[in-house]
Amino acid sequence: MRKNKSSDPDFNAVKKSEIAGIIDVDSQVRREQEYYRNLSAARNIANLDVLTGIKNKKAYLDVEIELNSRIKYGEELRFAIAVFDINDLKYVNDTRGHKAGDAYIKKGCQLICRAFKHSPIFRVGGDEFVALIQGEDIDNADKIMQQFREDNGKRNESGEIVIASGLAYYEGEKEVSIVFDKADADMYLDKQKLKNSI
Known part of the structure; x- marks a missing residue:
């Protein structure tokens, strides 16, 4: 006479342990997925500037490392760097307060993001920003920067926010920092022009 497996206590014990094992594995997988989601969210938060909501200096340095690696391995790259410095922030803080x-x-961040809307913008210092110009913006970078500076000149004349800016293209340099330094030097020239035009 054949024994019914469902009434066999040994068979039922094995089935229950298999089910418990499957549930335990499923639970472990869910915990790991939640952990990685939280880790990813924490990394995103770590790369964001709290005040402006854009990417921060850490995020910029991560991108710089990635680009340097691509340069090292001979990948053909096409990008430019724009550097921005908001003028008179110390004066505003001292006379009107930190709020x-x-x-x-x-406001400065909004103006920069509006001008270079197809490029990532990073806040790399208190009043300093960097745009990594690629994609749609790279073809028009000179034109965008010219318009930004013209608008800046008008704001300068009317006593509004003024942002010094500099631009440099990647031309085969061995490191991104060299392109950054050229853009930074261009920004300081613009800053002097703005001060002399007041």
Whole structure:
């Protein structure tokens, strides 16, 4: 006479342990997925500037490392770097308070992001920003920068927020920092022009 497996206590014990094992593995997989989601969210938060909501200096340095690696391995790259410095932030902080200074930084960030809308923008210092110009913006970088500076000149004349800017193209340099330094030097020239035009 054949024994019914469902009434066999040994068979039922094995089945229950298999089910418990499957549930335990499923639970472990879910915990790991949650862990990696949280880790990814933490990395994203670690790369964001709290005040402006754009990427921060750490995110910029990560991108710089990645680009340097691609340069080292001979990949053909096409990008430019624009450097920005918001003028008179210290004066705004000293005369109107840090809340006004924060609003000033946010306004400057909006102007930069609006101009270079197809490029990632990073806040790399208190009043300093960097745009990594690629994609759609690279073909028009000179034109965008010219328009930005013209608008800046108008804001300078009317006493509004003024942002010094510099631009440099990647031309086969061995490191991104060299392109950054050229853009930074261009920004300081622009800063002097803006001060002399007041």
